[in-house]
Amino acid sequence: MVQRLPISRRNLLLGAAATFGVPAILAGCGSSEPTAAPPGGKSAGNLGTITLGSNYSDEVPKKSLASVIKGFTQGEVKINTVDHNTFQENINRYLKGTPDDVFTWFAGYRMQFFAEQGLATDISDVWREIGGDYTPAMKAASTGSDGKQYFVPFTYYPWAVFYRKSVWQEKGYEVPKTLDELTALAKKMKTDGLIPIAFADKDGWPAMGTFDILNMRMNGYDFHISLMGGKESWTDPKVKQVFDTWRGLMEYHQPAALGRTWEEAGQSLQQKKTGMYLLGMFVAQQFPENERDDIDFFTFPEINPTYGTDSIDAPIDGYMISAKAKNVDGAKALLKHLAQGSSQNIATKLDPGTLASNSKADTSGYSSLQKRGAELVSKATHIAQFLDRDTRPDFASTVMIPSLQTFVGKPNEIDPLLASIEKQKANIFR
Incomplete structure (x- = not known):
């Protein structure tokens, strides 16, 4: 429910x-x-x-x-x-x-x-x-x-995992290439007094980006787009595995996310209270101009070697x-x-x-961050538009926003949640 x-x-x-x-x-x-x-x-x-x-x-x-x-x-x-x-x-x-x-x-x-x-x-x-x-x-x-x-x-703008170069250099952090390395990095950040992953979902859509990237990393772009099109079941074990993996990462996410806007989460990264943030490149809006050269990012690491890091969101x-x-x-x-x-x-x-x-367009005036963003998009094999753009608008707003917020609030109740999504999906995708 x-x-x-x-x-x-x-x-x-x-x-x-x-x-x-x-x-x-x-x-x-x-x-x-x-x-x-x-x-x-x-x-x-x-x-x-x-x-x-x-x-x-x-x-x-x-x-x-x-x-x-x-x-x-x-x-x-x-x-x-x-x-x-x-x-x-x-x-x-x-x-x-x-x-x-x-x-x-x-x-x-x-x-x-x-x-x-x-x-x-x-x-x-x-x-x-x-x-x-x-x-x-x-x-x-x-x-x-x-x-x-x-x-x-x-x-347009790519989604990636953003961080402050100065913080990472000071702590000796390295860009993770796999999910295990990401988890190990998050544990290290916790011991260093940082909240590892900035997170917010008060407005309903930011959590969609986390679901997108986990699903594409684990099950591939084609399955993700087919799921968005109502052609796959939300009770499929593949989908459950995505939520199970996400639940395992929750302990490293910024708590009380349902009461926080993306801007506030971005400010926590700017204030060096969090170590990294999966979001669109627009997170740079939360940094003063004289700090933007300190922003860098990496694409979300590999989970399933079959798909590697071939897909990204770039709305x-x-x-x-x-x-x-x-x-x-x-x-x-x-x-x-x-x-x-x-x-x-x-x-x-x-x-x-x-x-x-x-x-x-003249890209010679791009900042280093913008140049890196353009390079990331150019190297991607598959580019998704984001969950609420790759599916029906009514399904995104009336089903997925409340469902993902329910998961964020109660991450241990996956089976009934997926059953609810599937039932509602069947009524919308006729």
Whole structure:
């Protein structure tokens, strides 16, 4: 049985969404941030007002998007910023209600799902202009099951195990190559007075990254993607083994994770209270600029030699146009602006935890961390988009978030939890 978490502001918002629909939430929680419109009106080529629904609610990405939008001179853009989790978990109602013209979203399955539902605008004509600036893989991640494009990639970031170089040098720690070496390192960190692994799951999604990497390391990318697609059973012994392995690592995780945000866990790494942190490269946002050169990472170590370390999570963030867009011409012009390498360069300079999706973007200004991140992605054989992007959005939000939080709170009750997930999955994947 899924554990009932204490009522939080987020849960109250979700309840309000169920009652009143997402547009009410967006109006109540979002902040409208217009950019200056160019002089001259439509007679001077002004495409009017374009609305943009954004989940970039954290300070760094929010500032980054605002800076990029300032360079758009073909119309006025009004950004409606909504808390990341509220936006993401209510996107379906939002798109069926009164959505903005353009909205932030994710590549892969999550994009395809809304395209199939008729909730997104076909932008294949945009891709005929911008396609030369993107790799075939980026285009594939932007393409619906009907072969048309619905998404423009903006930035991406790999998930890895991050640490402070100065701490590791001081303690003499070495990068682990296997799970046994990782466990031995964690034990050493505990004796040195460090919490080995920073961990947070108050918002529900961070624990997904831990499940993803353990499942891919133990059972391989193909099984993981098949499981995300509802084609495998959650009661399969392979899945149980993932949770058993995870349970064995729990004693090295930062305690009370359900009451901690990822930002707070990132700050514990910055403050040298924890030794390492499995997260996206955006953890760099929690470090002052003068400390970012002290951040390094390693890919999660091997567990099953059959798969080694061939797979990683590297989610792609970008933009789509809603099917109910009121200003389609303006929205397409804005997407072309966001697709430019120069626009993405602004973002990656302001946000040290991201990489440009445009293959012709200027990477000479990348920090050492960003260069290492790009190298990690280029060497991966398989790239997953993250659990909540590789599966149905309703399954991710209504089943997996509470289920993983239940596991984090009660890691010894695996069998009934997996049986519950499987039963709910069967009702969703029909």
